[in-house]
Amino acid sequence: MAEKTELSFWQKVKKGALIGLGIFAGINLTLLLGAPLMAINSLLTFAANGVIYGGMVGAAVGLVDLAAKSLTPQTVKKT
Secondary structure, eight states: OHHHHHHHHHHHHHHHHHHHHHHHHHHHHHHHHTOHHHHHHHHHHHHHHHHHHHHHHHHHHHHHHHHHHHHHHHHHHHO
């Protein structure tokens, strides 16, 4: 058990380090390209839109799934 928790802990550390390196590299690239505020702003907007649209798609899929589940027993009972 101890080995498994150490593995998952190190996997989390590695994942966090990779995310941090990606953010650091992205910020450095935007600074090198000369338009840091515009680039960071557009990246944040893109990320926010991704979260919003992803949530909307997830909610729509969930509603369709819920409707299908709620309608299925009724149609089975009617027939």
